[in-house]
Amino acid sequence: MKKTWLSALLVLAVAGVGSSTALGEGALRIFLGGERIVSELPESTSASMEELINHMGGFVQYDKRSGKMEIIKPNVNVLILEGVQKSRNNNVVFSNPIKGYSDKDVPRTFNVFFEVDEAPVAKDLRMQVVLIGPDGKEVDKSETLKHSTVNYNSFYFNVPFISTKLEQYGTYKVQVQMKTENFDQFITVGENSFIVGR
Numbered sequence: 001m002k003k004t005w006l007s008a009l010l011v012l013a014v015a016g017v018g019s020s021t022a023l024g025e026g027a028l029r030i031f032l033g034g035e036r037i038v039s040e041l042p043e044s045t046s047a048s049m050e051e052l053i054n055h056m057g058g059f060v061q062y063d064k065r066s067g068k069m070e071i072i073k074p075n076v077n078v079l080i081l082e083g084v085q086k087s088r089n090n091n092v093v094f095s096n097p098i099k100g101y102s103d104k105d106v107p108r109t110f111n112v113f114f115e116v117d118e119a120p121v122a123k124d125l126r127m128q129v130v131l132i133g134p135d136g137k138e139v140d141k142s143e144t145l146k147h148s149t150v151n152y153n154s155f156y157f158n159v160p161f162i163s164t165k166l167e168q169y170g171t172y173k174v175q176v177q178m179k180t181e182n183f184d185q186f187i188t189v190g191e192n193s194f195i196v197g198r
Contacts, residue, residue, distance in 0.1 A: 006052045006185075013015075023076055026038075026043035026067050027039065027040045027041065027042070027043065027067050028041040028042065028043050028045060028046055028067050028069060028183050029041075029066075029067050029068050029069065030049070030069045030071065030078040031068065031069065031070045031071065032070075032071045032073065035073075041051070041084065041088070043064075043067060046062055046064075049069065050062065050069070050081050053071055054072075054185075055076075057073065057188055057189045057190070057196075058071050058072060058073040058074075058151075058187075058189075059071070059072040059073075059074075059120045059178075059180070059183065059187065059188060060072070061182075066149055070121045073118070073120070074116050074117070074118050074119045074120065074132060074178065074189045075116070075117040075118050076114060076116050076117075076176055076189045076190025077114065077115045077190070078108055078109075078112065078113075078114045078174060078176055078190045078191060079094065079097065079113045079114070079192065080097065080098045080099075080100060080111070080112055080146065080174055080192055080194055081094050081095060081096060081097055081110065081111045081112075081113060081137070082095050082096035082098060082109075082110060082111070083095040083111055084111045084113050084158045086124070092113075092115065092156075092158075098110055098194050099128050099194055099195070100194045100195035100196060100197070101137065101166065101194070101195075101196050102196075102197070102198055103196075104166050104167055104168060104169055104179070104196050104197070105165065105166070105167055106165075106166070107163040107165050108161075108163070108164050108165075108166055109160070109161065109162050109163055109164070110160075110161050110164070111158055111159065111160050112129050112142075112158070112159045112160075112161065112174050112176075113157070113158050113162070114156065114157055114159075114176045114190060115154075115155075115156040116153075116154065116156065116176075116189075116190075117153070117154045118153060118154070119149045119154070119155070119178070120149065120152040120153070120178070120180050121149050121150060121153060122147050122149050122150070122165070122180035122182075123150055123181065124146060124148065124180070124181050125146070125147045125148065125149050125178060125179075125180055126144050126145070126178065126180070126186075127144070127145045127146075127147065127176060127177065127178050128141055128142050128143070128144050128145065128148055128174045128176075128186065129141070129142040129155070129159045129174060129175070129176055129177075130142075130174075130177060131161065131164065131172060131173070131174055132172065132173040132175060133166075133167075133170070133172060133173075134168045134169070134170025134171055134172065134196075135168060135170075138188050139164070139166070139167075140161060140164050142159045142161075145157055146161070166196050168196065169196050169197035170195070170196060170197065171194070171195050172193060172194055172195070172196060173191055173192075173193045174191065174192050174193065174194075175190070175191045176188070176189055176190040176191070177189065
């Protein structure tokens with residue numbers, strides 16, 4: 001997954017902005033996981049690169065003085081299940097993954113389990129799970145979850161959707177979105193889907 005994401009970013013960076021810096025302009029150096037992946041891009045491309053990285057589900061830490069842009073790409077697994085339970089010995093038990101439903105206009109109850117590795121380090125990482133309908137509009141949204149990743153940046157959550165009415169036939173998307181105290185908007189970092197209809 002990391003190689004695919006990295007390849008897409010590199011192709012877009014080279015195709016969109018070229019690889020040489022303008023005379024007198026600073027150079028932008030891009031890092032992923034501590035490894036330099038792009039160097040000598042024009043500093044003027046930093047805003048468009050940040051927007052692109054956010055759109056692809058990553059966060060950016062940019063130091064303008066040094067020209068260093070660090071990409072933080074959380075690894076997120078999203079499961080849609082009928083139920084999630086915790087046993088006495090703290091094992092997590094999943095029941096019946098959901099691929100879809102045959103009929104619309106029936107209140108449905110399901111659980112979204114998501115596991116995150118390599119989350120951005122934040123005192124106040126905020127997350128939400130959003131259900132998007134086939135028409136691209138928001139159907140339902142969880143409460144905002146808060147978690148500190150200062151000491152440990154891997155964790156999991158379970159979010160129940162209770163009696164959610166699915167009013168359209170088509171593909172519904174379940175998105176996990178995050179933001180930190182350094183970012184104003186939620187960024188979609190993981191997604192799964194199910195189908196309503198035959």
